Amino acid sequence: MAEYNRVSECVGLITLRNPPVNALSAAVRQGIVDTVERALSDPNVKSVVICGQNGIFCGGADIKEFGSKMTGPPLIPMIHAIESANKPVVAAIEGSALGGGLELALGCHYRIAHSKARLGLPEVSLGLLPAAGGSQRLPRLIGVPAALNLITTGRHVTAAEALQLGIVDQVTDHNTVDAAVKFALSVAGRSLDPRRISTHPCPQQPDLDALFEEVMQKVRQSARGAIAPIACVQAVRAAATLPYAQGMERERELMATLFTSGQARALQYCFFAERAVGRWRMPSGARWDTSKPRPVHKAAVIGLGTMGRGITVALAQTGLSVIAVETQEKQLMEAKQAISGMLERGAKRRGVAPALDRVIYSQNIQAVADVDLVIEAVFEDIALKTKVFQQLSAVCKPGTLLCTNTSALDVDQLASETPNPELVVGMHFFAPAHVMKLLEVVYGPRSSPQAVATAMQLGKKMGKASVAVGNCRGFVGNRMLKPYIEEAFFLLEEGATPELVDQALEEFGFSMGVFRMSDLSGLDVGWRVRKGDGLVEPGTASGRSARIRQGRRYSPLGDLLCEEGRFGQKTGRGWYQYDKPGSRVARSDPWLHSFLGAYRAQHGLVARRIDHQEVLERCLYALINEGFHILDDGIAAGPEDIDVIYVSGYGWPRHRGGPMFYANMVGLAKVLERLEHYQQLHPEVPHLQPSSLLRRLVASGSPPIHKWGEVIKKLHSQL
Numbered sequence: 001m002a003e004y005n006r007v008s009e010c011v012g013l014i015t016l017r018n019p020p021v022n023a024l025s026a027a028v029r030q031g032i033v034d035t036v037e038r039a040l041s042d043p044n045v046k047s048v049v050i051c052g053q054n055g056i057f058c059g060g061a062d063i064k065e066f067g068s069k070m071t072g073p074p075l076i077p078m079i080h081a082i083e084s085a086n087k088p089v090v091a092a093i094e095g096s097a098l099g100g101g102l103e104l105a106l107g108c109h110y111r112i113a114h115s116k117a118r119l120g121l122p123e124v125s126l127g128l129l130p131a132a133g134g135s136q137r138l139p140r141l142i143g144v145p146a147a148l149n150l151i152t153t154g155r156h157v158t159a160a161e162a163l164q165l166g167i168v169d170q171v172t173d174h175n176t177v178d179a180a181v182k183f184a185l186s187v188a189g190r191s192l193d194p195r196r197i198s199t200h201p202c203p204q205q206p207d208l209d210a211l212f213e214e215v216m217q218k219v220r221q222s223a224r225g226a227i228a229p230i231a232c233v234q235a236v237r238a239a240a241t242l243p244y245a246q247g248m249e250r251e252r253e254l255m256a257t258l259f260t261s262g263q264a265r266a267l268q269y270c271f272f273a274e275r276a277v278g279r280w281r282m283p284s285g286a287r288w289d290t291s292k293p294r295p296v297h298k299a300a301v302i303g304l305g306t307m308g309r310g311i312t313v314a315l316a317q318t319g320l321s322v323i324a325v326e327t328q329e330k331q332l333m334e335a336k337q338a339i340s341g342m343l344e345r346g347a348k349r350r351g352v353a354p355a356l357d358r359v360i361y362s363q364n365i366q367a368v369a370d371v372d373l374v375i376e377a378v379f380e381d382i383a384l385k386t387k388v389f390q391q392l393s394a395v396c397k398p399g400t401l402l403c404t405n406t407s408a409l410d411v412d413q414l415a416s417e418t419p420n421p422e423l424v425v426g427m428h429f430f431a432p433a434h435v436m437k438l439l440e441v442v443y444g445p446r447s448s449p450q451a452v453a454t455a456m457q458l459g460k461k462m463g464k465a466s467v468a469v470g471n472c473r474g475f476v477g478n479r480m481l482k483p484y485i486e487e488a489f490f491l492l493e494e495g496a497t498p499e500l501v502d503q504a505l506e507e508f509g510f511s512m513g514v515f516r517m518s519d520l521s522g523l524d525v526g527w528r529v530r531k532g533d534g535l536v537e538p539g540t541a542s543g544r545s546a547r548i549r550q551g552r553r554y555s556p557l558g559d560l561l562c563e564e565g566r567f568g569q570k571t572g573r574g575w576y577q578y579d580k581p582g583s584r585v586a587r588s589d590p591w592l593h594s595f596l597g598a599y600r601a602q603h604g605l606v607a608r609r610i611d612h613q614e615v616l617e618r619c620l621y622a623l624i625n626e627g628f629h630i631l632d633d634g635i636a637a638g639p640e641d642i643d644v645i646y647v648s649g650y651g652w653p654r655h656r657g658g659p660m661f662y663a664n665m666v667g668l669a670k671v672l673e674r675l676e677h678y679q680q681l682h683p684e685v686p687h688l689q690p691s692s693l694l695r696r697l698v699a700s701g702s703p704p705i706h707k708w709g710e711v712i713k714k715l716h717s718q719l
């Protein structure tokens with residue numbers, strides 16, 4: 001797990017070997033302890049180089065070990081032994097030096113990095129802090145403000161930035177190990193005292209208290225209830241104010257609290273869930289590892305509204321040539337201007353040249369004849385989309401993948417309108433498509449595994465969290481959103497305000513409560529869908545019967561607001577009021593409160609006091625319950641798929657792991673009991689009826705989330 005060689009006669013070369021990222025497992029740590037001892041006791045060795053195999057230094061502690069009892073030598077004394085060594089130790093950093101990997105490098109006396117290497121202390125994103133001395137050494141090396149930035153955000157820096165900050169001593173474009181060996185030879189015999197970072201004082205910083213206060217305030221605001229970023233600030237404060245040994249003790253105390261927290265478990269679950277969704281599988285048995293994607297070099301986007309523009313930008317930024325088609329000249333010109341602006345701004349942010357010439361604009365669908373993949377993003381109208389798909393089938397070269405960006409229509413119906421339904425999949429992007437991380441890849445019963453593999457691979461290339469899901473109304477994300485929104489409407493009828501509901505959800509950790517989110521995305525979107533479903537009835541009918549539609553409880557509140565022209569931010573009025581149309585700062589609206597009062601009076605509803613707990617239970621458990629239905633129906637392959645969708649596309653707080661993980665943490669029996677409780681109170685609300693999968697899981701003793709698959713499989717085999 002750590003190999004030892006003597007090179008250039010007097011340099012001990014230690015190579016970490018633990019594919020794929022040389023994580024510091026118990027065996028690797030033991031290997032480091034043994035090989036360092038060997039190098040230090042060999043009189044022929046004058047200096048030591050530590051590197052990692054396969055072009056990666058070290059991805060940090062082995063996260064898989066966190067769930068079980070720690071064995072093997074601990075990291076802190078191991079790093080301390082390196083720092084105390086009487087021979088220079090040089091870290092040769094290729095690929096990544098992250099977390100414990102960078103902490104190991106900070107224990108070395110010198111660091112040489114390849115120009116393409118990336119370094120960072122991302123522990124905060126796993127609900128932890130750099131507790132192998134990283135929170136104490138980094139501020140001593142690069143100063144408090146820079147260390148705070150790196151440790152509280154967990155961001156990775158390039159080798160160039162690491163050099164500028166003083167994290168590394170040299171950057172090379174050539175063989176890093178060779179450069180490190182040469183360097184190690186050149187420093188052999190020099191005094192190592194100035195190179196032992198733990199012995200340095202923290203660089204002086206004027207008005208330390210004010211700095212920490214300001215940073216703590218910012219961090220609390222952006223943490224949305226996450227505890228690790230706050231502990232990170234406290235640990236760096238210890239580095240700035242205490243001697244090293246006491247700082248280390250504080251680091252240990254803070255880490256002990258984080259390490260066993262539910263948040264750390266949730267964040268580590270997210271890390272593995274994001275990787276697990278790449279190993280997709282379909283009910284047909286097709287899988288990621290047996291389905292070969294087709295190469296995609298040239299793509300087309302049909303329809304250049306908001307979604308089409310974002311998708312065009314995302315594709316061009318990935319390096320693809322894109323044909324962007326819009327039939328109306330005026331719209332095409334406007335889209336060209338908007339897309340160019342987005343590309344220019346994106347390029348400026350990333351410090352690269354804008355990919356303007358990768359996009360060709362056309363009014364003619366014939367222009368897409370030779371592309372490998374098309375993404376249709378025209379208006380959500382089945383007749384229009386069907387026409388586009390028929391045109392595409394006639395125009396495109398054989399084998400072109402036809403994707404629809406629909407968020408609501410039936411992908412399988414569209415596929416059936418084409419001669420090659422196996423080439424059709426949904427690619428459901430989220431607005432703005434060049435920014436939002438989530439992509440649902442929607443397969444129908446006839447989509448070929450190759451089509452799914454191609455869309456998934458393209459999504460990955462675009463940097464998206466791509467999740468393969470089955471075809472159903474709303475797919476996964478929007479299907480689960482429906483009961484969540486409906487419960488929020490019902491709560492308003494029963495006495496809550498948009499402010500109360502949003503506050504409860506935002507304190508839970510959502511980036512935006514349901515009503516602020518609805519104002520942002522536009523109330524007319526849902527109105528149009530409800531109209532299409534025949535749910536919207538104009539008029540002033542009152543009483544309970546007016547709120548039962550299609551046999552179930554219905555709240556017309558959203559429809560009534562739309563009838564008033566209150567579409568949200570874009571009209572300056574919605575569930576809140578705004579200074580002007582397009583403004584983003586939501587203010588409480590007395591009109592809305594009187595409207596709710598009048599509505600309740602008209603319908604004979606008596607407002608009651610609703611607390612945050614009821615808001616959370618009704619909105620979140622209704623959403624989670626739909627998640628169980630989705631698993632039961634085989635629309636999502638596993639709970640990780642649902643959780644990645646909610647964390648990366650719907651503002652679900654990452655430190656709560658996603659809705660299904662959250663249900664697992666709360667306890668499935670408790671979720672079931674609360675759903676049964678609310679269902680008894682609201683028998684006319686089907687989405688509060690607990691799913692049979694939830695009941696089965698509870699009956700099976702509420703197995704941990706990674707074992708749900710066994711119960712789901714049993715259920716399917718009995719159907």
Ligand SMILES: CCCCCC/C=C/CC(=O)SCCNC(=O)CCNC(=O)[C@H](O)C(C)(C)COP(=O)(O)OP(=O)(O)OC[C@H]1O[C@@H](n2cnc3c(N)ncnc32)[C@H](O)[C@@H]1OP(=O)(O)O
Nearest residue numbers: 020021023059060061062063064096098099100122259275
């Ligand atoms: C009470 C005191 C206890 C003290 C404990 C000491 C604590 C130390 C703190 C830490 O070091 S925490 C870990 C910090 N490190 C990270 O957060 C890095 C995580 N990894 C990455 O960011 C990326 O994997 C990468 C290293 C940049 C490589 O990215 P790439 O896209 O090339 O590959 P991936 O698909 O992400 O990963 C490949 C494969 O490797 C698994 N993996 C990655 N990192 C780790 C790790 N640190 N431990 C265990 N496994 C890791 C990953 O899950 C993938 O596995 P798969 O099975 O192929 O999906």
